[in-house]
Amino acid sequence: MLRVKSPQDLGAAIVFIVIGLAGLYAGKDLSFGTASHMGPGFFPTWINFLILAIGVGVGLKALAIEGPRIEPFQLRPILFIVAAIVIFGLLINGVGMALSAIVMTIFAAYARRGVRVTETILLAAGLAVFSVIVFVYVLGQAVPAWWGR
Amino acid sequence: MEINLFHNLAIGFGAAASFSNIGFALIGCLVGTLIGVLPGIGPVATIAMLLPITFGLGPLASLIMLAGIFYGAQYGGSTTSILVNMPGEVSSIVTCIDGHQMARQGRAGAALAIAALGSFFAGCFATVFVAAFGPPLAAVAQQFNSPDYFSLMVLGLVTAVVLAHGSVIKAVGMVLVGLLFGLVGTDVNSGTTRYTLGISDLWDGIDFLPLVIGMFGIVEIINNLEQPTLPRSAASTRFRELWPSKNDFKESWRAVLRGTGLGSILGILPGGGAVLASFASYTLEKKVAKDPSRFGKGAIEGVAGPEAANNAAAQTSFIPLLTLGLPSNAVMALMMGAMIIQGIQPGAAVMNTRPDLFWGLVASMWIGNGMLLVINLPLIGIWVRLLALPYRLLYPAILLFCVIGVYATNPNVTQLMLTALFAVFGYILMKFGCEPAPLILGFILGPLMEENLRRALILSRGDPMVFIQRPISAILLAITAVIIALIVLPQIRRTREKAFQE
Numbered sequence: 001m002l003r004v005k006s007p008q009d010l011g012a013a014i015v016f017i018v019i020g021l022a023g024l025y026a027g028k029d030l031s032f033g034t035a036s037h038m039g040p041g042f043f044p045t046w047i048n049f050l051i052l053a054i055g056v057g058v059g060l061k062a063l064a065i066e067g068p069r070i071e072p073f074q075l076r077p078i079l080f081i082v083a084a085i086v087i088f089g090l091l092i093n094g095v096g097m098a099l100s101a102i103v104m105t106i107f108a109a110y111a112r113r114g115v116r117v118t119e120t121i122l123l124a125a126g127l128a129v130f131s132v133i134v135f136v137y138v139l140g141q142a143v144p145a146w147w148g149r
Numbered sequence: 150m151e152i153n154l155f156h157n158l159a160i161g162f163g164a165a166a167s168f169s170n171i172g173f174a175l176i177g178c179l180v181g182t183l184i185g186v187l188p189g190i191g192p193v194a195t196i197a198m199l200l201p202i203t204f205g206l207g208p209l210a211s212l213i214m215l216a217g218i219f220y221g222a223q224y225g226g227s228t229t230s231i232l233v234n235m236p237g238e239v240s241s242i243v244t245c246i247d248g249h250q251m252a253r254q255g256r257a258g259a260a261l262a263i264a265a266l267g268s269f270f271a272g273c274f275a276t277v278f279v280a281a282f283g284p285p286l287a288a289v290a291q292q293f294n295s296p297d298y299f300s301l302m303v304l305g306l307v308t309a310v311v312l313a314h315g316s317v318i319k320a321v322g323m324v325l326v327g328l329l330f331g332l333v334g335t336d337v338n339s340g341t342t343r344y345t346l347g348i349s350d351l352w353d354g355i356d357f358l359p360l361v362i363g364m365f366g367i368v369e370i371i372n373n374l375e376q377p378t379l380p381r382s383a384a385s386t387r388f389r390e391l392w393p394s395k396n397d398f399k400e401s402w403r404a405v406l407r408g409t410g411l412g413s414i415l416g417i418l419p420g421g422g423a424v425l426a427s428f429a430s431y432t433l434e435k436k437v438a439k440d441p442s443r444f445g446k447g448a449i450e451g452v453a454g455p456e457a458a459n460n461a462a463a464q465t466s467f468i469p470l471l472t473l474g475l476p477s478n479a480v481m482a483l484m485m486g487a488m489i490i491q492g493i494q495p496g497a498a499v500m501n502t503r504p505d506l507f508w509g510l511v512a513s514m515w516i517g518n519g520m521l522l523v524i525n526l527p528l529i530g531i532w533v534r535l536l537a538l539p540y541r542l543l544y545p546a547i548l549l550f551c552v553i554g555v556y557a558t559n560p561n562v563t564q565l566m567l568t569a570l571f572a573v574f575g576y577i578l579m580k581f582g583c584e585p586a587p588l589i590l591g592f593i594l595g596p597l598m599e600e601n602l603r604r605a606l607i608l609s610r611g612d613p614m615v616f617i618q619r620p621i622s623a624i625l626l627a628i629t630a631v632i633i634a635l636i637v638l639p640q641i642r643r644t645r646e647k648a649f650q651e
Binding site for chain 1: 316318319321322325326328329332336338339341343344346367370371374375541542544545546548549550552553556557560562564565566568569572573576577578580581582583598599602603606607609610611612613
């Protein structure tokens with residue numbers, strides 16, 4: 001009877017196998033060439049097969065050796081943090097540094113429970129002012145401060 | 150040789166000690182400490198976040214500033230370990246053990262000062278060490294041909310994986326995934342685009358920053374947010390006095406000497422670096438101590454030795470990077486990434502083509518260490534106050550700076566989407582117990598390995614035996630095989646024993 005002894009290893013094995021297979025599939029049109037004339041597909045194909053092999057190896061290990069359990073996935077932090085980054089990316093070109101920073105900070109703050117609204121708004125405003133001064137004016141980064149430019 | 154060494158160091162100080170370069174070292178140290186002191190942020194994440202601010206500078210200035218950031222980040226990490234018992238990275242775990250106990254006894258000042266002084270001494274020694282051992286190693290490296298370089302990278306990656314903590318087989322997998330990621334983009338030889346998924350922004354390859362910021366910076370923030378108790382503030386620490394007593398010096402100077410020696414040697418090993426050095430030094434101090442039971446209860450040698458060791462190792466780990474072009478840990482991979490962005494391919498050639506750059510960087514290591522001592526130590530009060538800020542206010546700021554850093558370096562929305570993607574990827578891998586550091590090493594080395602493999606096989610007309618026929622390459626591969634055997638054999642035996650027991 002097969003029993004998973006190390007859930008962490010099984011997860012890692014799946015990730016490796018998926019990457020290896022995806023790599024082989026996405027690279028299937030790359031010409032392999034010969035050893036003396038390596039095509040663009042030569043090295044990646046080898047790497048992908050090795051990744052697959054490692055994936056299978058880790059998978060077997062997961063069935064053979066006891067290992068730690070997987071810490072539960074908590075959706076709130078990752079969802080809000082990733083959303084904050086994506087929204088910053090969608091806004092920055094259109095509305096500039098100040099407003100994007102404010103919106104991003106507010107999203108980021110909601111990554112944890114018990115948000116204090118006033119504090120968060122003050123923090124967002126403070127960070128917006130700080131980043132406009134430091135990044136746009138002092139360091140002269142190529143980011144618009146307000147709307148277009 | 151002797152004269153050469155000082156002549157070379159003179160070139161270095163001539164290049165590095167200009168008014169503006171010292172300024173950059175100073176700023177680097179300050180911002181490095183500023184970010185590094187924040188709980189839960191290690192040197193890799195700190196450097197990744199601060200990389201963008203150095204891009205506008207010239208090559209030497211930017212390297213000097215980065216070195217400053219690196220030392221600042223390490224020192225900041227020690228400060229956090231001692232004051233709040235929150236190690237930002239593996240190498241500071243050791244400092245936490247006795248350092249935090251000292252802080253609870255009201256001796257935080259002494260612990261911090263000894264850490265800084267020990268690090269400074271180690272830094273001085275390691276600077277000379279790098280200057281002495283760099284040129285001979287570079288001379289050896291000049292004999293290297295493509296097959297040798299390929300074998301060297303295999304050896305480097307294997308040792309890095311073996312010496313790092315955590316599962317070896319998963320680390321190998323991560324290296325391979327890193328190699329694959331490194332190949333994304335246009336193949337230089339055929340002009341074919343690979344793995345770009347039709348996204349034109351990927352034609353030049355995956356950018357370094359979204360990868361490291363996503364997998365290190367952002368994942369660390371998410372990880373901290375998932376902990377049931379957010380990192381605590383340093384409220385409970387009291388400062389009786391900053392300066393260590395005479396007795397403290399008496400107890401720690403030998404530990405500093407031993408740590409420096411140990412760290413300098415371990416730092417050269419691929420994958421060694423600061424982590425291995427600080428653990429080894431702590432174990433050594435405990436072994437040689439007259440009364441080992443004091444350790445874990447605030448023994449000052451337990452702070453002095455490891456801190457000296459990790460600083461010495463941090464410095465000597467530049468040797469393989471600067472002479473062989475081989476980054477031995479994630480921090481060095483970041484340094485290499487920064488050099489490549491500046492248009493410098495690290496390796497033996499740098500020493501001849503740009504001696505000012507090589508020796509300037511060596512000299513700046515010493516300057517950076519000095520900065521830590523004269524600027525940072527007196528500022529300790531400010532860092533403590535910063536630590537008292539609650540994490541709920543800190544992490545949005547950290548996140549914002551990460552994101553601005555990525556965008557400012559390459560003002561392209563795709564970069565931010567990639568950052569988010571790598572954050573999710575790194576998060577999943579973290580849950581499955583996969584360390585991101587080996588992936589970064591593979592990512593940096595991917596294109597180089599492919600190129601050297603290609604050249605080696607062209608030279609040999611496709612015969613893979615070339616890797617065994619060339620003596621240098623054969624020796625490197627033999628060492629690799631021995632290391633793999635040492636690791637794999639006991640594991641197999643253990644597995645079989647376990648299997649039989651059931």
